[in-house]
Amino acid sequence: NAGVTQTPKFRVLKTGQSMTLLCAQDMNHEYMYWYRQDPGMGLRLIHYSVGEGTTAKGEVPDGYNVSRLKKQNFLLGLESAAPSQTSVYFCASSYLAGRQRDTQYFGPGTRLTVL
Amino acid sequence: GESVGLHLPTLSVQEGDNSIINCAYSNSASDYFIWYKQESGKGPQFIIDIRSNMDKRQGQRVTVLLNKTVKHLSLQIAATQPGDSAVYFCAERGGSQGNLIFGKGTKLSVKP
Numbered sequence: 001n002a003g004v005t006q007t008p009k010f011r012v013l014k015t016g017q018s019m020t021l022l023c024a025q026d027m028n029h030e031y032m033y034w035y036r037q038d039p040g041m042g043l044r045l046i047h048y049s050v051g052e053g054t055t056a057k058g059e060v061p062d063g064y065n066v067s068r069l070k071k072q073n074f075l076l077g078l079e080s081a082a083p084s085q086t087s088v089y090f091c092a093s094s095y096l097a098g099r100q101r102d103t104q105y106f107g108p109g110t111r112l113t114v115l
Numbered sequence: 116g117e118s119v120g121l122h123l124p125t126l127s128v129q130e131g132d133n134s135i136i137n138c139a140y141s142n143s144a145s146d147y148f149i150w151y152k153q154e155s156g157k158g159p160q161f162i163i164d165i166r167s168n169m170d171k172r173q174g175q176r177v178t179v180l181l182n183k184t185v186k187h188l189s190l191q192i193a194a195t196q197p198g199d200s201a202v203y204f205c206a207e208r209g210g211s212q213g214n215l216i217f218g219k220g221t222k223l224s225v226k227p
Contacts, residue, residue, distance in 0.1 A: 004158075033214075040219060041219065042218055042219040042220055043159070043204070043206075043217040044217075048214065058214065090158050090159070092158075102147050102208055103149065103161055104149075104215065106151075106158035106159045106160070107158050108157055108158050109156075109157070109158050
C-alpha cells in the first residue's frame with residue numbers, strides 16, 4: 001500500500017492564481033483531512049471529510065475549498081492564492097469508527113509558495 | 116479555549132540517554148492523545164497514543180504518560196538514537212468537532 005500520497009510536492013504561484021492539491025489514500029479510510037503547517041504554529045485543520053460526498057470546515061477554512069467526489073481522493077483548492085497561504089500542506093486520513101478512527105496517517109506534504 | 120502546548124521548544128540529548136518531551140493541554144474533556152514524530156521534509160508519523168482512562172502506555176522504546184490532574188502529557192524515549200532526531204508533536208482530541216488539536220512541536224536533537 002502506498003498509504004497517503006499528495007500531488008504536487010512543490011508549487012510556486014503568483015498572487016491571484018488558482019490551483020488544486022490532490023490527496024489520495026489506498027487504505028479505504030472514511031475520514032480525510034487537510035492541514036497547513038506554518039513555522040511556530042503547528043498543524044491547523046483547514047477542512048475535513050467524514051465520507052464520500054461530504055466536507056466540513058476546520059479551524060482555518062477561509063480562502064480554501066475542498067471536494068470529496070471519490071472515497072479515496074480529497075482535493076484542496078485555492079481559488080485566488082494570497083501570500084498568506086504560503087505554507088506546507090498535509091493531507092491525512094483515518095478509519096471511520098472506534099479507536100482506530102483517531103489515528104491519522106499523513107501524506108508527505110506539499111510545499112506551496114505564493115509570490 | 117482549547118489549546119495544546121509544549122514546555123520546551125527544543126531539546127538536545129546525548130546518544131544513549133533517555134529523552135523526555137512534555138506537553139500541556141488545557142481541555143479537561145479531552146479523551147484521547149497522540150504523539151507524532153516529524154522528520155525534516157516529511158509528514159508526521161504516528162508514534163503512540165493513549166486514552167484518558169489510562170495513565171501509561173508503552174511501545175517499543177517509547178512510553179507515554181498521562182497526568183489528568185495537572186493536564187500533562189509526556190513522551191519518554193529510551194536509549195535515544197540519532198534517528199530519533201525530529202520534531203515531536205502531541206495532539207489531543209478535545210475539539211468541538213472531535214478533531215485533533217496539535218501542539219506546536221518540540222525539536223529533539225541527538226548528539227553522537
